[in-house]
Amino acid sequence: MLRWLVRRLLLAIPVVWGVVTISFILMHLAPGDxxxxxxxxxxxxxxxxxxxxxxxxxxxxxxxxxxxxxxxxxxxLGTSFYYHSSITSLMAQRLPVTLILIVLSAILAALISVPLASRSATRPNGWAAFVVRIFNAVMQGSPTFFIGSMLILFLGVRVAIFPAGGYPSGFGHRAWALVLPAVTIALSIVPLLVRGLRAAMIESYGSEYVTFAQSKGLGVGPIRRRYVLRNAATSGVSILGIQVGALASGALVIEQVFAIPGMGSMLMTGILNRDYALVQACTLVFGLLVVVVYLATDLVYARLDPRARLS
Incomplete structure (x- = not known):
């Protein structure tokens, strides 16, 4: 395992170098001084x-x-042309906000996807599966900023349960302000998670070990928890790890919609003002984030599936 981890870290070096080089070239090719x-x-x-x-x-x-x-x-990382400040200090202020938003979005996506996939996989041709398919189609066809705008309109303005935007001071107020943005990002990746989990769970329900568990008299609940969900978790972890790019890009857009001072707003400011050093630093950080999450996904997958560890 240690040898595999070292090899993966070494392979990540050319990936990060490629991200740095491409972002450097694209920023200097963009029009503007x-x-x-x-x-x-x-x-x-x-x-x-x-x-x-x-x-x-x-x-x-x-x-x-x-x-x-x-x-x-x-x-x-250099000095920002626009902010006239060290980019490292700017990252220390903005990066934790975006990371918290991404982690909270991933947790909410899992909490939403597992019940929907489980319900639709139990009876694939039932009314619940039909409703889940309609929900997936609507969510996948709706842009992230549109979902966020509708949540702001109904839950932030008309009902006024959550803040419509901003990032107030205080831990409790900030956590409450991140709920709507996190739900918005989570809903954008829920369809893929539900489809993957549902397919894996349907396959597990038709397997021999589930038939054997049913012959022993186990109920639907224990079978779902002990056998179906555990085997389907490997598929869910893989999909969620792959979707880290979608989580990051969703965070960049939603931070603009909800006026959250994270990496997204800072990156947009850097792009609009041709702040080369700032944009390249943000791109580097997101590239490192994707590499780290992919590595963590492989480790979790190997932990869940002994066959992956053997291979």
Missing amino acids: PARTALGEKADAASVAALRHQWGLDQSLPMQYLSYLGNLARGD
């Missing part, structure tokens, strides 16, 4: 040239790339 954006359209050419020299933008692209890699090797 950070110095011109910062000073405004009416700034004279001398002021723009001086600011470009101060930020090192007058160097050749290969030199800027090597300088960026050298700073990364020293753990220096």
Whole structure:
């Protein structure tokens, strides 16, 4: 296991390097000048040239790339052009908010998906399975920002149970403010989870070990808990791990909709203001997050399925 873990970590290095390189190239290919954006359209050419020299933008692209890699090797993410602050300090403020939102969304997605999949898998042709299929079709066909806007309209404005937006001070108020955003992101990945879990559970219900358990007189509840859900959990873990990219991208959009000061709003600000260092740092962090979650998914899968450990 240790050898496998070291090998996976070594394989993650070229993945992270690829993410860094692609984000660097795309940001520099995008139209716009950070110095011109910062000073405004009416700034004279001398002021723009001086600011470009101060930020090192007058160097050749290969030199800027090597300088960026050298700073990364020293753990220096650089300084934001827009915020005029260390990106490391900005990450310390914004990253925990986004991580909490992603984790809460994943938990809610699992809590919603398991009962729906279990109910629809028990009687695949029943009315409950039909309702679940309609629910999946509606959720999968609805954009994340639309779901969030409807939740804000009904639960944040008309009923006023949850805050319509913002991130107030205090642990309790902040946790309450993250409920609607987390539900919005969770609903966007529930259809895939329900489909995967439902298929795995239907397959388990038709297996020989379930037939043997039924012959021993076990009820539907114990069979579902001991045999069906445990075997279907491997499929759910795999799907949830793969959907970490959807969780991250959903968090970026929903943070804008609910005015949450996380990585999403900071990344959008960096893109709009051509803040190269900030956008590249955010891309790097999300790339590392995906690599770590994929690795954790493989570890959990191996823990649930002995066959994976043997292989």
